Amino acid sequence: MSKRRETPLKNIKLEKGHCSIGVRLNKLGMVPFFQELSESDLEKVNQHFRARHFDRGDVIYREEETASLLRIVVAGKVKLVRHTLEGKDVLIDMLQPGEYFGSLPSIGDEKYMETAIAQTQACVLSVGTDDFRNILNQYPSVAVKALEITAGRLKESQEQIKQLRTRSVENRIAHVLTMLSDKFGEESEVGLLIQVPLSRKELADMVGTTAETASRIISRFQEKDWVSTGRQWIAIKNQEKIRDLSQDKG
Amino acid sequence: MSKRRETPLKNIKLEKGHCSIGVRLNKLGMVPFFQELSESDLEKVNQHFRARHFDRGDVIYREEETASLLRIVVAGKVKLVRHTLEGKDVLIDMLQPGEYFGSLPSIGDEKYMETAIAQTQACVLSVGTDDFRNILNQYPSVAVKALEITAGRLKESQEQIKQLRTRSVENRIAHVLTMLSDKFGEESEVGLLIQVPLSRKELADMVGTTAETASRIISRFQEKDWVSTGRQWIAIKNQEKIRDLSQDKG
């Protein structure tokens, strides 16, 4: 009855030159940091950026490397991971176009604390930390925006700490699925598809479990027909149930 | 042989009027935010602040209350806690003079995400969020500083997430003890004393365990003569061992 299935994930193929100077200026204005800048200021700021393309799986920078650049995702998805000595990974964040990563110009912020990897083909802008510091001092609105964004991330990360301590793995998985579908969700025939390649292992690393446990739980969801999944993808069929579980009192 | 023991903790009694306008300006310059401001700018900024005294246990603000003030600890210690529906608490941070809390002026930051409680008698400054926003726009150095501080907290909190997922409770307790002694440590006859009242329950809430488990672990440390403790206080007698445990490969 069913044809051979193939990934419902979009194969994001970025064309050659997509990461060029021309496109760049255009996109820069859409980055939250710079939203309040005038056209001309934007152009000045743009001078300091360099653009670079990455293929899926490329390491953008490594933990422990000397941190000297602030980066902004312009196209594609980028994941941030921390490795531990015991060989466990912690998936800190999955970034979308418009989001920043790398080092903010802070004192003693000499090493990157995490590894950044292109999760799909991606185009990334970068500025030197010193240049960015100048930008911050010159355009207070950029600094305020950066502060807001960072404060927001701090809250999220505190929320995650709270969840890690108090909710079950099942609840936490429901929670990331909700977050991911809010961020990357796209309606498709199989349900609300999370438009990023994401293995069970990666899902587990976001939530703080093992791939096995994550798999068991996803299977359970599937039995109840709340999600549909395959290799590296998950789509949500019953948003309400999943959201309920992610809320308090699952 | 030994006299009746009493808490080695200092009873921080703040005198009346300690929290007055006069003292205030003096202290404001010591707050990291404002370190780079000139005397006269400092005075202008000071206009916007109000000072207020709190006794031990006083609630400074509650989770879910509308957030409208940014606060700065001027004297005493303040703890930030998150409560969960299940009745568990998460102790997010223990603040020292000079540190900020409350709401940064960010969009949609309408509710406090945590409850702030005076852990000792304390003096706290506050500014309206709008006023602070103006300060940020007017003095970029303040904004940059705020950004640095917030980014630093973000890193800490990511580090904590990593630890929660990968280290044992024993390791994590050793880790907070190390952090707390770096921050609040004071040499005393009983060892490097953490100069803040801190119950086992609170220790547990910082680390993500139960009071019982925390107690068992502290007992173990005590047997090895690494720490000495009593009600609401802990002093470290063997910093090296504790630090080793908190490091990787305990």
Added chain:
DNA sequence: TGACTAAAATGAGCCAGATCAAATAAGGGA
């Protein structure tokens, strides 16, 4: 379309740490 490979699903056993229940003891107050 069939073969092949890495991802995913499953099974069985085990343990750190949570829970529940009780016994102790620290240290403030009079």
Added chain:
DNA sequence: TCCCTTATTTGATCTGGCTCATTTTAGTCA
């Protein structure tokens, strides 16, 4: 110095989720 409250300690038991090992797929590629 004694009393009393409430933190702390300790014991016994239970379990979610981790581990290790194996079997099944999904989906790509030729």
